Amino acid sequence: MKNQKTKFVILGLLTIEPMSGYEMKSMIAKSTGHFWSESNGQLYPALKSLEKEKLISVKKELNGKKASFVYSITQEGQKALEQWLESDFECKSIERDEELLKLFFGKNVTPVIAISWLKKRQQRIKEKLTQFLSTEKEIEEYAKSPHYLYWVLSLKNGIAHTKAELGWCQECIRALTKGRVS
Amino acid sequence: MKNQKTKFVILGLLTIEPMSGYEMKSMIAKSTGHFWSESNGQLYPALKSLEKEKLISVKKELNGKKASFVYSITQEGQKALEQWLESDFECKSIERDEELLKLFFGKNVTPVIAISWLKKRQQRIKEKLTQFLSTEKEIEEYAKSPHYLYWVLSLKNGIAHTKAELGWCQECIRALTKGRVS
DNA sequence: TGCGCCATGTAAGTAGTTACATGATTAG
DNA sequence: CTAATCATGTAACTACTTACATGGCGCA
Numbered sequence: 001m002k003n004q005k006t007k008f009v010i011l012g013l014l015t016i017e018p019m020s021g022y023e024m025k026s027m028i029a030k031s032t033g034h035f036w037s038e039s040n041g042q043l044y045p046a047l048k049s050l051e052k053e054k055l056i057s058v059k060k061e062l063n064g065k066k067a068s069f070v071y072s073i074t075q076e077g078q079k080a081l082e083q084w085l086e087s088d089f090e091c092k093s094i095e096r097d098e099e100l101l102k103l104f105f106g107k108n109v110t111p112v113i114a115i116s117w118l119k120k121r122q123q124r125i126k127e128k129l130t131q132f133l134s135t136e137k138e139i140e141e142y143a144k145s146p147h148y149l150y151w152v153l154s155l156k157n158g159i160a161h162t163k164a165e166l167g168w169c170q171e172c173i174r175a176l177t178k179g180r181v182s
Numbered sequence: 183m184k185n186q187k188t189k190f191v192i193l194g195l196l197t198i199e200p201m202s203g204y205e206m207k208s209m210i211a212k213s214t215g216h217f218w219s220e221s222n223g224q225l226y227p228a229l230k231s232l233e234k235e236k237l238i239s240v241k242k243e244l245n246g247k248k249a250s251f252v253y254s255i256t257q258e259g260q261k262a263l264e265q266w267l268e269s270d271f272e273c274k275s276i277e278r279d280e281e282l283l284k285l286f287f288g289k290n291v292t293p294v295i296a297i298s299w300l301k302k303r304q305q306r307i308k309e310k311l312t313q314f315l316s317t318e319k320e321i322e323e324y325a326k327s328p329h330y331l332y333w334v335l336s337l338k339n340g341i342a343h344t345k346a347e348l349g350w351c352q353e354c355i356r357a358l359t360k361g362r363v364s
Numbered sequence: 365t366g367c368g369c370c371a372t373g374t375a376a377g378t379a380g381t382t383a384c385a386t387g388a389t390t391a392g
Numbered sequence: 393c394t395a396a397t398c399a400t401g402t403a404a405c406t407a408c409t410t411a412c413a414t415g416g417c418g419c420a
Contacts, residue, residue: 002378005280012287022399035282039381044401066389068399078290085291091280094408098187098273100217100339105194106332108260109267114332150288150296152363153354157282157347164346165339172335181334184406204371221409226373248417250371276380 004084006038006046007055011081014056014073016147021047022068030135031151034128034158047071055080103172111176118176122169129162186266188220188228189237193263196238196255198329203229204250212317213333216310216340229253237262285354293358300358304351311344 009032013024021043028038047069050056055077061070073081099121106114136155142148175181191214195206203225210220229251232238237259243252255263281303288296318337324330357363 003380005278005283005379008287009283012283012290015287015290020399021401025399032283032286035277035279036286037276037278037380040401041381041383041403042379048401064389066398081287082290085284085287086295091284093277093279093281094219095217095275095277096187096219097217097275099275100336101187101191101194101214102267102273104214104218104332104336105190105197105263105267106335107329108194108197108264113268146289149357149361149363150286153288153357154282154286156353156363157350160346160350161343164342168339168342171338175331175335179331181331181338185408187407202371203373207371219408222373223375223409223411224407230373248370 003042003046003049006042007050008081008084009036009038010043010046010050010071011055011073011077011084014071014077015081018059018070018072020061020068020070032154034132035154050077111179115173115176118169118172122166122173125162125165125169129159129166132159132162185224185228185231188224189232190263190266191218191220192225192228192232192253193237193255193259193266196253196259197263200241200252200254202243202250202252214336216314217336232259293361297355297358300351300354304348304355307344307347307351311341311348314341314344 009028010024013019013027016027019027025038025040025043028036047056047058051058051071053076054074056071057074058069058071061068099117102117103114132155136152136159139148139151139155142151145151171182191210192206195201195209198209201209207220207222207225210218229238229240233240233253235258236256238253239256240251240253243250281299284299285296314337318334318341321330321333321337324333327333353364
């Protein structure tokens with residue numbers, strides 16, 4: 001079985017409720033976007049493959065006249081998900097931050113340029129924080145869901161990192177302006 | 183020109199000093215490891231390719247009887263690096279954190295299991311922080327280098343995130359123990 | 365003599381994105 | 393009428409990792 005991770009995202013989402021591929025995409029973007037993303041090119045083939053493995057089942061539904069394939073998790077699927085969750089296999093987190101890479105080699109440009117990177121980054125991060133905070137409000141709606149606690153906690157991870165990043169940007173700008181770390 | 187990023191890592195490293203592929207690998211692991219990594223399968227082909235493009239030059243060196251190919255950046259290489267650094271093309275940062283993904287779907291396991299994930303994560307992060315702090319001491323040796331400020335700042339990014347992560351882990355463990363966010 | 369490090373490299377496979385094609389429905 | 397959104401999908405490409413092969417050196 002290839003492309004394990006995408007499959008577990010799908011299985012996980014289907015423990016929330018049955019949904020279509022399209023809904024999965026938007027849920028991933030909205031909720032796990034800050035630590036996990038998927039593209040069409042991975043999502044749709046994975047759906048087909050999970051169906052073949054009988055880990056999910058599919059049903060054609062019509063909302064009005066629009067047709068969509070709504071997937072549900074099967075018992076085997078639930079079992080496969082739990083196995084993954086309980087497994088102790090190493091969880092890798094990959095990070096590739098091109099801007100940090102640029103900063104690392106910052107000696108090769110003037111401090112003015114480096115500062116401009118950081119100001120842009122700061123701006124972007126601020127917007128991200130605003131979004132996180134509004135998402136935090138939005139999901140209060142699901143406070144009764146057994147998923148809620150876990151959603152809040154993973155969101156708080158994003159918030160914590162975003163705040164740390166903002167502080168760091170400020171520190172960097174100060175340091176680059178003065179030409180030394182304080 | 184394919185695989186741009188690996189190439190810029192190489193060019194950047196060569197602005198520090200001429201070095202071999204092997205040295206690059208260990209420098210990447212030590213210094214940019216927390217936000218950028220490269221494997222042999224990317225590094226060595228990229229070296230060949232950069233040489234063809236005349237952005238780096240190579241010289242066979244013998245330390246004792248051991249031979250190695252020591253690369254240097256050319257003027258064109260320096261120019262290419264600066265162009266990348268000054269370019270405003272979107273800098274993507276990708277993040278995929280499998281553990282966070284598991285936590286997001288934590289409803290499907292008992293809180294005890296979720297807490298065990300977090301304790302392990304916390305332990306790992308603590309070790310990471312210790313490492314960062316000792317690296318911080320180690321690089322003081324290069325305080326006179328024009329690269330120093332940028333190295334410290336990118337390191338501090340790792341430290342800031344690590345500390346944020348530790349606080350978050352603590353919060354999660356508390357929340358999962360009590361069954362609600364505080 | 366055998367282990368571990370230095371040092372370079374490649375083949376095969378996995379993972380992921382991009383850019384597109386298709387076509388229906390809805391809102392302005 | 394048309395632009396946006398809903399909805400599914402694929403081909404081609406790019407990126408990246410893994411696992412291995414090779415061989416010298418130093419040292420216990």
